[in-house]
Amino acid sequence: MAFDTNDDTMSRSETYDLISSEKVDGTAVFNRNGDKLGTVHHFMVGKRDGRVRYAVMSFGGLFGMGERYHPLPWDVLTYDTEKGGYAVDLDKDKLEGAPSYERGSEPTYDRIYGEQVYGYYGVPY
């Protein structure tokens, strides 16, 4: 996703494309039809390179399976300024079968897990 400071559709409240790490929790996630799928719970960020690797979504309730966390590779997300959230091109079946975990059962975010999750979504780790 390119960084575009000339996006004249960007609203004043968007604070010029930056968001505090304290405030990512709750950002909406939509599918391509505009239906809300869930919300961002947190980002996983590289301590050295400062790159977000995953947006970890919570999709609790939607599929009736309690709150679960789905780590999504950053590259499958597109920020939608008008909606103020992220769009993903994923259907329900794809998400239901995706790597996920329950609260308190966080995975080790190592390379093996990275390749598994990124691989599921068809993007290179």
Added chain:
Amino acid sequence: MAFDTNDDTMSRSETYDLISSEKVDGTAVFNRNGDKLGTVHHFMVGKRDGRVRYAVMSFGGLFGMGERYHPLPWDVLTYDTEKGGYAVDLDKDKLEGAPSYERGSEPTYDRIYGEQVYGYYGVPY
């Protein structure tokens, strides 16, 4: 700063270079002598490109001027795995004169502010 997955000095607890956005608060910041200067309060992250632009440090107490937030360009930070924190090559005078703000007086993180802050530290915005 390069992303290096082959860093064999990385401890197991470092979770392979990733940190949750929920947990950046409190990460220590050291100078080159190893003296602790303060802690990370939050990151400012590009919503579109997923890049951390600033680590906002709180240096409260150290200089006897109450808690102030100093946004530091990402490029002036180096993650120190052994210390589990960030090293910066900045002396006290440089930090005291740096762009900063008090709680509740957050700046608008736009391009003008970015050029001001990055310029102060001598790195391109």
